[in-house]
Amino acid sequence: QVQLQESGPGLVKPSETLSLTCTVSGGSISSYYWSWIRQPPGKGLEWIGYIYYSGSTNYNPSLKSRVTISVDTSKNQFSLKLSSVTAADTAVYYCARRETDGDHYWYFDLWGRGTLVTVSS
Amino acid sequence: DIQMTQSPSSLSASVGDRVTITCRASQSISSYLNWYQQKPGKAPKLLIYAASSLQSGVPSRFSGSGSGTDFTLTISSLQPEDFATYYCQQSYSTPCSFGQGTKLEIK
Numbered sequence: 001q002v003q004l005q006e007s008g009p010g011l012v013k014p015s016e017t018l019s020l021t022c023t024v025s026g027g028s029i030s031s032y033y034w035s036w037i038r039q040p041p042g043k044g045l046e047w048i049g050y051i052y053y054s055g056s057t058n059y060n061p062s063l064k065s066r067v068t069i070s071v072d073t074s075k076n077q078f079s080l081k082l083s084s085v086t087a088a089d090t091a092v093y094y095c096a097r098r099e100t101d102g103d104h105y106w107y108f109d110l111w112g113r114g115t116l117v118t119v120s121s
Numbered sequence: 122d123i124q125m126t127q128s129p130s131s132l133s134a135s136v137g138d139r140v141t142i143t144c145r146a147s148q149s150i151s152s153y154l155n156w157y158q159q160k161p162g163k164a165p166k167l168l169i170y171a172a173s174s175l176q177s178g179v180p181s182r183f184s185g186s187g188s189g190t191d192f193t194l195t196i197s198s199l200q201p202e203d204f205a206t207y208y209c210q211q212s213y214s215t216p217c218s219f220g221q222g223t224k225l226e227i228k
Binding site: 112 | 217218
């Protein structure tokens with residue numbers, strides 16, 4: 001079955017760029033939208049953005065100026081870059097697949113296990 | 122942006138109880154509402170999509186209802202594995218948004 005796995009540094013210094021990769025295994029990255037979602041410790045979920053396998057993107061306006069999501073279909077991976085990080089960006093970062101019901105409803109049906117990224121000097 | 126508000130924020134219940142969690146949207150979202158369950162240290166798990174459609178593999182004791190701005194998630198008979206935090210999420214417009222969560226605890 002399809003599985004997602006996040007990877008990247010667990011510690012990033014303030015003002016630097018957070019970089020994470022999500023590897024899709026057991027299936028193709030094609031024909032789906034792929035998202036990044038984060039969860040600060042003890043808090044709720046925040047959608048960061050998504051990318052279609054073709055490369056089109058959509059970002060949360062609250063983070064848009066600092067976010068870049070890219071895709072590498074040859075490696076079945078997509079990636080997140082978040083620049084100028086502060087302590088407020090400390091969170092568990094999840095990658096997730098956006099599925100549809102074949103009509104017009106969509107939902108996050110597959111999630112990675114998540115990776116904690118701490119912003120600290 | 123659409124704001125999602127869940128109530129209550131926390132809830133204590135016993136095994137076998139019927140439990141209802143409410144989610145309210147700041148504007149009409151038709152049936153573009155999903156529910157997730159999250160256990161400590163785990164990723165969220167999809168339970169219900171399109172307000173009332175049960176995701177494959179999810180027990181039938183979970184059900185969802187509502188449309189417009191008001192939605193409910195009902196667990197008909199709580200099982201020990203159901204104690205978790207539940208989130209609603211709207212997929213009507215971008216940015217999609219989640220409720221703040223409802224923590225379901227054992228009484």
